[in-house]
Amino acid sequence: MQDGNAPAVSAGEKISGSREKGLNRVLEILEFLHTTQRAIGIGDLARGVNAPRSTTYTLVGSLVDAGLLEMESDGNRVYFGKKLYLYGMDYVRGNDLLRRGRQEVDNLSRETGETSELCMLQSGRYTIVHASPGTRPFRISSATGLQIPLPWTASGRLLLAGLGRADIEGMVSDDDLVLPDGRKLRLDDFVTDIAKARVAGYCVTSGLVDAYTKCLAAPVFSAPGKVEATMCLVVPIDTSEERTGELIGLLRDRAARLSIAA
Amino acid sequence: MQDGNAPAVSAGEKISGSREKGLNRVLEILEFLHTTQRAIGIGDLARGVNAPRSTTYTLVGSLVDAGLLEMESDGNRVYFGKKLYLYGMDYVRGNDLLRRGRQEVDNLSRETGETSELCMLQSGRYTIVHASPGTRPFRISSATGLQIPLPWTASGRLLLAGLGRADIEGMVSDDDLVLPDGRKLRLDDFVTDIAKARVAGYCVTSGLVDAYTKCLAAPVFSAPGKVEATMCLVVPIDTSEERTGELIGLLRDRAARLSIAA
């Protein structure tokens, strides 16, 4: 099942100089566009991925021809293209878990009115694969494709369940342990949390990503013991014990349902 | 607005021999997976894109590491990966027309019960960008991402509106003019159809792709005169004149609504 889950540290980190393989440059370009989330000029792009201008022009040209990128109408800025959308839909079609997971998440947020998300590991990082906003007046931050440090989330604790301490260390950088408000988690505590979450079969974190929400998560298994994804709910931090319990029950039920036929 | 709309003939066609650029190989690999629509062994993949085995292993390795492809659990076969899905969602988010178009198509098929589609040009080919099945017992062929020769479709006639005869010829191969049942269209007739569709503001074709359906299409404009997409309905060929008229009216209305804010 080796997928794109390389250690987040990305090893060499490449001093950037020297000749870089074209394909790698392309991968960096795509990743860069993914982070900027908007069309960008080719010059800026070259600077952004730290590649020579001439090379960038050639590569972007190829990608535009292939339809992976599209040129904005101003004839300068580029962003993702239709072809990537089509490939993405192919992925969804070939992936039962994702297809059904999206459905369940949408249902869940409609039924509960809370923000609901489907999360997975992607290249060793926690990724919100699908999100459904819920009906609360305050829109809680949660965009599809968003990547967040594992230790900030309840889902992260579940996704790492079953891994050894060494593996966990490999996937968590020092920066990841620093919360948005500046507090720093201890790695030991994080490892302990993971073990606890594993036996509990769910996980709740309060006020980690921000001070006003808590996050409830339940694991989705692809095989006994193997956590493939998590479903989670983001609720106001003052949600009552009782309702929190209900929601966790519901969440675990739905997550278990997803696990069955995977 | 130059996007991936290169002429379908693909010019050189490359005799395949010799050294091929890694990036191009990758693009072929992606396209190949898109046509097979399922995971495939690396050996077969190499054969399929007609690339050396050793090269294919290296490239697939990179793509899997990057998360663009994922290795099936059997450790041999590969298919599209999560990252492509994420990039695809980025595309949707950055593309008002597509986002709203998907919505309208879903609405339309729910309201009418007929199969509805959003279509665009992609790399010079007619592409079903989004499809919603409708409620009829017979499921009409229509999968997202499917690519069909332009002359087979009503949408194709609208998408080429405004192009000169030379451009049209460039985008249509001889094979494209041969219908699934073996009949061959004359290029002149096709060009005439396009002109007619343009002034009419909609297009209907009967029994082209198969003998039992007709296809109603209306244009979506991104700028005055520029057809960016089409919405279409696929209905049984014996649908009454009256209902057909109603549906066309509805279709044109929705397509026009899409055009406004583009």
Add this chain to the structure above:
DNA sequence: TACACTCGTCTCTTGTAAGAGACAATCGCT
């Protein structure tokens, strides 16, 4: 047991693509 495969991994060579840099054309700002 031998045969004909496919698979994953390696090594070595050489054709070529990545990159440096120069260029004219625009753009924006005093």
Add this chain to the structure above:
DNA sequence: AGCGATTGTCTCTTACAAGAGACGAGTGTA
């Protein structure tokens, strides 16, 4: 008008990736 920054295109060199092919291990079948 004058200046600096940016944009798209081009040429030339050489570092290096694509490819050929060999290898042993595994798999199926006669």
